[in-house]
Amino acid sequence: MTCSVDNSNKLAFIDDALTERAKMGHLRTLQSLIPQNAVSVVKNGQTLLNFSSNDYLGLSKHPALIKGGQEYLNRYGTGATASRLVVGTYDIHQQLEEKLAKLCGKEAALLFNTGFQANSTIIPALVDKKSLVLCDRLSHNSILQGILLSGARWTRYKHNDLGHLDTLLKKGISQGYNRILIATETVFSMEGDQSDVDGLINLSQKYNTLLYLDDAHALGIMGEQGMGLTAYKSGIDISIGTFGKAFGSFGAFITASKQMCNYLINCCPGFIYTTALPPAIIGAINAALDLIPTLDKERSYLRQQVNYLQNNLRKLGYQVINSDSPIIPVIIGDETKALKLSQYLEKYKILATAIRPPTVPPNTSRIRLVLSSQHTKEQINYLIDILKKWHEH
Structure with a gap:
C-alpha cells in the first residue's frame, strides 16, 4: 500500500496558524x-x-558613529566576505575584541552577529542532554531557544528568587548531571528590573556551576564606565553584550576566559558558520566604545x-x-x-x-x-x- 501527500494543501498549516493567531488577537x-x-x-x-x-x-544618530562606520566602509569595503575561520577575521575584528575585553575588565572577548544568535547557539555548545539548565522564569526567548536546542533538562526558577534557585541547585547536584548551567538576564527586557548579579555569582561558586548572564540591556547605561553589570566581576563564565541598544549599532559579543573563547571558536556553530560582521558596523561599534565611558x-x-x-x-x-x-x-x-x-x-x-x-x-x-x-x-x-x-x- 502506498501513501500520497496532498500537495495541493501543503500550506494549509500556515493559514491555520495565522487564522488562530487572528482569532486570539495575537496576529x-x-x-x-x-x-x-x-x-x-x-x-x-x-x-x-x-x-x-x-x-x-541616542547613539544611533551620533555623528561619531556615522563617521566611524563610513571610515571603515571606505577602507575595508562593504562586507567581511567570509566566516571568521576562513578569511573573515580582519584586523579590526580582533582589535575591537581586545578593546572590549579591556574595557569590561575581562580576559577575552568574541564578536557575534546578534544576541539571539549568540544565546541560541552558545548554550547548546555548553550543555547537552546529560546537563541541567536553571533559568529565570522571565528569561528572554533567545535563551529558551538555546536551552531547547541543547536537549538539556531544564527548570525555570521563580523570577529573581535566588532562594528558589538555591533549592533547585541543591536538588540538581544530587542527580548526577554532567554539568549545571545557570542562565538569566541582568536587566530583563520586558520588565526592566535587575538580577542580583553578586548573588548569582555566589550561588554559582557554591555549587560549582556554569554561569551565563545576558547583559544586553545594562551595557552602555549601567556599571563602571557604562560597561554593564557584569563588567569587572569574576565568577561569570560567559557574559553577553549587544550593540543594538545603548551602543546604537548592531551585533553582539561575549566576554569570557581565553579558554572559553577558544572553545567557542572551535565548537559553536553560530560562530563557525556565520559571515563576520561587516566593516561599517565594526567602525560604528568602535566609535561607540570610545564614547560610552565618557557619558x-x-x-x-x-x-x-x-x-x-x-x-x-x-x-x-x-x-x-x-x-x-x-x-x-x-x-x-x-x-x-x-x-x-x-x-x-x-x-x-x-x-x-x-x-x-x-x-x-x-x-x-x-x-x-x-x-x-x-x-x-x-x-x-x-x-x-x-x-x-x-x-x-
Missing part, C-alpha cells in the same frame, strides 16, 4: 517607520515622539528621568513595575485595552508599543515605555499629560 503586522532623530520617527506621514526604542543614549552625565540624567516618570505614573494610578533601567513597563493587563491605549497615544503623536502575549505572560499586557537620554523634560511631561488624559477619560 502581528510590520509597521514601516522613518527615523528623524534619536527620539522621533515618521509613521504614515505623521511625526511621532518615540518612547519604544532601545536607543538608550556619565547622560547616564545620570537618564536615571533621573526614569525615577521622575515612574513616580508621576504611580501618582496617576498606573501599575508600574519598579525599574532602575530605562525600560518602564506600564501594566494594563487586558490585551484589547493595552492596544487601545497605544492607539490613543499615537493619536497624540506618541509612539509607545503595546506588548502582549505570548511575548509576556497572559493578563500582563503592557505599554513598554523606554526612555532615552535624548528625551527632554518637556517631552516626558507631555507623555505624562497624555497618559493622565487617558486615565481620566
